[in-house]
Amino acid sequence: MEVLTVDRANLLSSTSSSSSLSQQEVATKIKQTHRLTVLLKHCSEQLLAEYVRHQGEPFSSPDFQPPAMAVPGLPSPSVPPEAWLALSDGKRLWHLAAAYATLPGLLGSVRRQQAELNPLASELHRQLEAAARQCLGLAGNLEGIMGALELPGPPPPSSSLGGPPTSAFLAKLTGYHVCRLHRDWAMRSHEALGLLRTKYPL
Amino acid sequence: MLLLDAPGNTECPAQDICDSRALSSITRYMANTDNPGCGSTVLSWVSLTGNPAVISPQDPTLVIGSSLTATCSVNSDLHLKAEDLYWTLNGRRLPPESYKVLNGTTLSVALANLNGSRQQSGDNLVCHSRDGSILAGSCLYVGLPPEKPGNITCWSKNMKDLTCQWAPGTDGETYLHTNYTLKYKLRWYGRDNTCQEYRTAGQYSCHIPKDLALFTPYEIWVEASNRLGVAVSEVVMLDILDVVTTDPPADVTVSRVGDLEDQLSVRWSSPPALKDFLFQAKYQIQYRVEDSSEWKVVDDVGNQTSCRLAGLRPGTVYFVQVRCNPFGIYGSKKAGIWSDWSNPTAASTPRSDRVPGVCDPKSGEQNTTLRRELKQFFGWVKKHAYGCSNLSIKLYDQWRVWLQKSHKTRNQVGATRR
Numbered sequence: 001m002e003v004l005t006v007d008r009a010n011l012l013s014s015t016s017s018s019s020s021l022s023q024q025e026v027a028t029k030i031k032q033t034h035r036l037t038v039l040l041k042h043c044s045e046q047l048l049a050e051y052v053r054h055q056g057e058p059f060s061s062p063d064f065q066p067p068a069m070a071v072p073g074l075p076s077p078s079v080p081p082e083a084w085l086a087l088s089d090g091k092r093l094w095h096l097a098a099a100y101a102t103l104p105g106l107l108g109s110v111r112r113q114q115a116e117l118n119p120l121a122s123e124l125h126r127q128l129e130a131a132a133r134q135c136l137g138l139a140g141n142l143e144g145i146m147g148a149l150e151l152p153g154p155p156p157p158s159s160s161l162g163g164p165p166t167s168a169f170l171a172k173l174t175g176y177h178v179c180r181l182h183r184d185w186a187m188r189s190h191e192a193l194g195l196l197r198t199k200y201p202l
Numbered sequence: 203m204l205l206l207d208a209p210g211n212t213e214c215p216a217q218d219i220c221d222s223r224a225l226s227s228i229t230r231y232m233a234n235t236d237n238p239g240c241g242s243t244v245l246s247w248v249s250l251t252g253n254p255a256v257i258s259p260q261d262p263t264l265v266i267g268s269s270l271t272a273t274c275s276v277n278s279d280l281h282l283k284a285e286d287l288y289w290t291l292n293g294r295r296l297p298p299e300s301y302k303v304l305n306g307t308t309l310s311v312a313l314a315n316l317n318g319s320r321q322q323s324g325d326n327l328v329c330h331s332r333d334g335s336i337l338a339g340s341c342l343y344v345g346l347p348p349e350k351p352g353n354i355t356c357w358s359k360n361m362k363d364l365t366c367q368w369a370p371g372t373d374g375e376t377y378l379h380t381n382y383t384l385k386y387k388l389r390w391y392g393r394d395n396t397c398q399e400y401r402t403a404g405q406y407s408c409h410i411p412k413d414l415a416l417f418t419p420y421e422i423w424v425e426a427s428n429r430l431g432v433a434v435s436e437v438v439m440l441d442i443l444d445v446v447t448t449d450p451p452a453d454v455t456v457s458r459v460g461d462l463e464d465q466l467s468v469r470w471s472s473p474p475a476l477k478d479f480l481f482q483a484k485y486q487i488q489y490r491v492e493d494s495s496e497w498k499v500v501d502d503v504g505n506q507t508s509c510r511l512a513g514l515r516p517g518t519v520y521f522v523q524v525r526c527n528p529f530g531i532y533g534s535k536k537a538g539i540w541s542d543w544s545n546p547t548a549a550s551t552p553r554s555d556r557v558p559g560v561c562d563p564k565s566g567e568q569n570t571t572l573r574r575e576l577k578q579f580f581g582w583v584k585k586h587a588y589g590c591s592n593l594s595i596k597l598y599d600q601w602r603v604w605l606q607k608s609h610k611t612r613n614q615v616g617a618t619r620r
Contacts, residue, residue: 056321057293058328058336067254067336117323119379167260168324169339 026148027200033141034193040134041190044183047127051110051179054118055172066176084188089199090151092192093142098154099185100139105157107132107182109164110175117168131182138189145196254280255329255337263343263429266377269314274329274338276307284309286332291342292325316344318377345377347431351406351424354438357445357539360475364410364442365403368424371433380428384408389419389439416442447539448473451485451507451524456549463516463552469508470524470544484529487511488543492519505529517553521546 052060079087079095087095111128118124146153164171255276264270274289276282284303289296289311302310309329319325324341331337349371356366366384384397397408414420420442424435451470459465472483487500487509503509514520523543530536582601 054321055323056326058290058326061293065335118321120322167339168341169257169261169326169328172323172326172341173339 023200024202026145027197027202029141029145029148030193030196030200031202033138033145034190034197036134036138036141037186037190037193040138040186041183043127043131043134044179044186047131048179048183050124050127051114051175054114054121054124055176059172059176066173066180085191089192089196090146090149093146093149093151093196094154096185096189096192097139097142097146098157099181100135100142100189101154102157103135103178103182103185104132104139106178107135110178113164113171113175117171135182253277253338257327257329257338257340259340261324261341261343263345263378264316265430266318266344266346267315268344269312270316270342271310271312272327272340273304273308273310276331276337278307282307282331282337287337288330288332290326290328290330292320316342318346318375319344322377322379343378343429345428345430346375348376348380348426348428348433350433351382351426351435354422354424354435356422356438356440357447358414358442360448361416361442361446362414363412364414364420364445365407366397366410366422366424367403367407368435370406370426376428376430378428378430380426382406382408383425383427384410384422385425386410386420386422388415389421414442444536445539446528448475448483448526448528448541450541450544451526452544454522454524454544454547456520456522456547458549458552459510461552463554464512464514466511466514466520466522466549466551467508468511468522468524468547472507473526473541482528482530483526484537485509485524485526486540487522487524489520489522491515492521492548514551516551519548519550521548523547 052064058064084092107128111125111132114121114124114128143153255274258273258275259270262270272289274287276284276287284305284307287309288298289301289309291313296311296313300312302312304310311327313327319342324343326339327342328339329337351368351370353369354366355368356364358364364386368382368384370380370382382400384400385394386397387394395410397410399409399411401407402409418441419439421437421439423437426433426435451473454468454470456466456468459467468487470485482505484505485503485507487503488497489500489511490497500509500511511520511522523546525543526541528538579601
């Protein structure tokens with residue numbers, strides 16, 4: 001009978017080497033991701049402007065105040081700006097990873113809604129698709145960085161996003177919120193990656 | 203500012219609480235304008251029961267000029283009175299004279315003589331509380347039913363496909379999104395087919411790429427539909443072979459005809475697809491001078507692939523284009539549809555070297571000319587003739603020959619050397 005011996009030492013080293021990139025590689029990845037957030041920041045602003053343009057007033061007016069609608073009892077999982085900067089890098093990345101895990105799906109839903117509400121707004125559809133792809137890219141990058149820095153990631157988002165909106169106005173409103181949040185998170189991620197870059201310079 | 207969160211949630215809670223509850227259940231989104239940094243990481247669509255108010259009707263479709271009465275009913279939990287509410291349409295406040303309090307929590311508004319919707323996604327009719335915050339909304343779709351599309355024209359590129367264009371009824375403005383569907387069927391078979399590739403040749407066009415039969419008539423029509431109704435165009439009947447066109451001729455070259463100042467020679471090759479089919483081609487040429495917009499057309503080119511343009515102006519740049527008509531398809535005497543013109547090719551006619559008038563000195567000038575010539579001659583003799591013994595008329599003739607040769611190269615004429 002043949003006995004297969006497993007080289008335990010090799011196994012250990014291979015698993016640890018796959019998750020630990022060199023300092024240089026981590027810094028490069030952070031720099032790349034930071035550049036992606038610059039793109040996201042720019043594109044998300046454009047997307048919000050393009051979105052409100054097609055929904056009509058009051059969405060497109062500069063002093064538009066969206067209503068705060070909520071199912072009472074559940075807190076918002078987000079963090080106010082001052083507290084955000086006081087968080088550790090790990091916590092910040094965690095929040096970002098959670099956000100970008102769900103944004104692609106939400107942007108996809110908005111695109112489907114806008115295909116019905118504004119069928120001829122091809123530029124808007126294109127930007128919504130691009131935004132979803134960019135968020136997916138950022139989610140992947142964040143996963144890579146967190147893996148390299150051996151930081152824990154958030155649990156995967158639940159697949160159920162509820163049914164589609166029951167009215168056109170609600171669809172416009174929800175789409176607005178998604179685009180706004182997309183922009184807000186882009187700003188947050190740009191900030192966070194900027195801070196991370198100073199800590200991991202090339 | 204009216205906050206509709208559950209009590210205690212007027213600012214974003216501490217982060218530890220967030221970690222444990224965050225993402226475990228996903229049923230809420232919030233945009234809190236007091237804390238702009240607060241955004242939910244997960245969103246969901248809000249159910250109607252969670253709304254602060256409800257507008258009825260939701261998303262109505264109306265004909266231009268009609269009237270509408272809408273109601274806004276606030277959720278009794280909010281402790282708002284109907285008198286505290288107001289309406290806006292596309293951001294513009296509606297006059298209070300049009301409001302009516304129906305009961306403690308319901309306010310109605312009467313809209314009359316509605317204009318066409320300002321945007322295709324619907325006009326935004328919104329119910330606000332006194333401080334301006336939005337309680338509910340409804341999208342109005344005001345427009346006209348579609349008119350019959352018309353002017354259907356089709357062409358087939360090289361007998362393989364069919365592209366059709368049409369015009370929407372009137373000027374096409376229905377204020378509502380209008381969908382156009384091009385349909386076709388073989389005249390003698392029952393099944394309707396729907397064209398799939400739209401906007402290939404302008405906004406109102408469709409392209410059928412394959413599976414088209416020849417020598418058989420097709421029935422083609424366009425259906426227009428929007429929220430207010432449907433309109434169907436007249437049926438157009440055609441055989442693919444009647445509407446064949448080709449690409450423009452390729453490799454158009456324009457060149458001079460030797461030194462001829464008033465002619466240019468045009469050559470081209472027949473479009474490659476033509477050689478597959480049993481038809482000939484006839485061609486047309488058009489040309490113009492560089493700084494004119496008037497084209498001259500040469501019509502009787504027949505089916506050669508070259509032509510000579512004559513009667514042109516010397517020393518002028520011309521632009522030339524050629525187009526093709528597939529003629530005599532499968533032996534028929536019928537013409538097809540003219541192709542587009544080829545890209546313009548430029549060429550210039552030669553300019554003659556002779557400058558008229560300079561060679562013929564006026565009689566009065568002859569003496570001065572002769573004298574000047576002689577002076578030049580003696581100067582030349584001094585240089586080139588050693589001694590006067592060889593001075594003769596022959597030498598003078600030799601000099602004249604030499605002068606002519608040097609004038610030719612320097613493009614100078616006569617004895618007017620300075």
